[in-house]
Amino acid sequence: MVTKPSTTITAHDAEISFRLLVESVKDYAIFMLDPEGRVATWNRSAEVIQGYRAGEIVGKHFSRFYIPEDVQARKPEQELETATTTGRCEDEGWRVRKDGSRFWASVVISAVRDGHGKLRGFVKVTRDVSERRRVEEKLRRSEERSRQLVESVKDYAIVLLDTEGRVISWHSGAQRLKGYRAEEILGEHFSRFFTPEDVAAGVPEHHLKLAATEGQYEDEGWRVRKDGSRFWANAVLTAVRDEHGALTGFAKVTRDLTERRRADEALRAAEEYARLVVDLAYSAFVAIDQDGVITGWNRQAEITFGWPRDEAIGRQLAETIIPPQHRDAHRSGLQRYLATGEGPVLNRVIEITALRRDGSEFPVELTISPMRIGGKVVFTAFIRDVTDRKAAEETLQRAATALEAANAELESFSYSVSHDLRAPLRAIDGYAQALLEDHAPQLDTEGQRLLGVVRENAQRMGQLIDGLLRFARFGRQSLTMAPIDMADLVNVVMDDLRQGSERALPPVTIEPLPPALGDKTLIRQVLANLVGNAVKFSRGRPAPDVRIGGRPEGAEVIYFVRDNGVGFDMQYADKLFQVFGRLHRAEEFEGTGVGLALAHRIVHRHGGRVWAESVPGEGATFYFTLARP
């Protein structure tokens, strides 16, 4: 019994202490229910949270704290049952205050049993967590918005990394940019977005470190997609910290700049190209603004005018490269263009005198183009020093004059040959003839024969001189080009040959002849020589046969004249077309040795070719080409 009172006191004291404790708890409604669920005790906090005073609620069933839907669903009873069987029931949900307003509550119901295990009632602890729920809801919505925002971002990959750099969030933009699906990449280290070179150099870790220490790190460089292809990226890595400043991870925003980079590079290349074109131009390039101040000066301008670029830029053009006597014209021309838009010297090639830094003047050729750039007039000029060309032109002119003089001399030489060389020949021939006519009786047969030989040779020399003159004349004569009906021309030549020949011509076969382009008079001469030769050299054959033909080939026509005459040794073919070049002795075949040389010269002047093929004793074929009309 000794202990009993003390125990009672102790139990009593404990109960008082407990009550005080419960009373002092502010944020929790702590009260008891009897086994049927009726409110048995009530505390201050319960009064504050639920709105009932103790007198109003003790003895009432606790179901009135539930919203009607839950009451209907017998949730209060179920919770008591759960607490009865398992000892405890936890729940979070809407509850109703006395005034009907709702609050979000976190509730724990615990069964209370005596020493014999008999159910004595329940302790119910209710906490108003509306505020927390509101915050949570807000956070949830905000996260959802962020997620949607991130998802909707198309051109950026926004990726969250953990503190080690492993991917912990992924979205469609990232998938589009880098090619990985979320399930492939989540948990992987972000270094796989880097090039192997960067990875080997420790770049990803370096970036993480910089972001962690600086808060943010921005970088442009090559990144790698899942398929291995590379793209030029702008990446911003931001350290993410919690409210205590502890690093929780990184946010990485990556943007594909390949297109921009490509455009930048194209622009840079275009600029570089333009700069190089101007700078490496063989012509001097000079640009001036509308005040006549030099704004552009390339390398060749430095060489041409003797002013380095940095000295020339900013100077007045007139005082730099224009000789004093032309400066007024330059200034007034500039003013006139700006006032009226008229510029007679613009946009065409002009030749003027320019000034070097050392004061020397020299001829230049230039083109000035005005252009409007950004609302301002700029004049650009490409200038070429034509000193050398002028000198060359003068040399050429002198050569042409000399050639003209030489031609005139040749002309007068031909004239002399024609007249003065012939005069003694005429005398030899004429007096020999007079001797034969008047003094034949005094000469014996041999004497007469010898005089005959004298005459023959004098006449032959006359022919040679004629041939030489003809050759010189045809060579100089200007060409009158027109389409030629070759079949027609061959017929004309045949008529000439028939008339000029005492003997009948051998049979001549004329194949169809395509037309050609040429000077009819001269080509007639060519045909006359070739056909004349064919007739001459096949004469005396048992069955002489001459054939004339032609066929188009490419842009030209190849004509041939073939005979079955004596032919010639191909070894001497090059001699054929030389003046006075003969392959047969004069006694065998008459001729001056000018005909083929003349034909050769005429065809060459037409831009054609002449050649011959032959087998001695079997005949020869002469070919020549002319352009197709």
Add this chain to the structure above:
Amino acid sequence: MTTQGEIEVLLVEDNASDVELTLRALQKRNLANRVVVARDGVEALQILEGPAPLPKVVLLDLKLPKLNGLEVLRRMKSDERTKRIPVVVLTSSHEEPDVEESYRLGVNSYVVKPVDFESFATAVAEVGLYWLLLNHPPE
């Protein structure tokens, strides 16, 4: 060489051999006794512009001292008094470019030197001077 009466032929030629050979050719047909020879262009014009009667035909060499044949021809053809006198040019060759120029200036015919009678006759025939030949019966 001037003979009495009318001049039949004026031969303008500076080369003595050519003169002799030409006269020889004409002589064969008894034409030489009415031939006057001028040894250069100036002399030819003096004869043509002088008081003597005009020749019936002129045989004109082109290359002459002082005044050349083409110039003589040009003056003859531009003078009312002499423009109708037939002119036969004596050439060294058919190939001479001067032949063309002579025709342009109004020459009537040409003969290649030395003047053989046949070609002379042909040339004269061309200029319609049969009578010159017909009026001289062989001696």
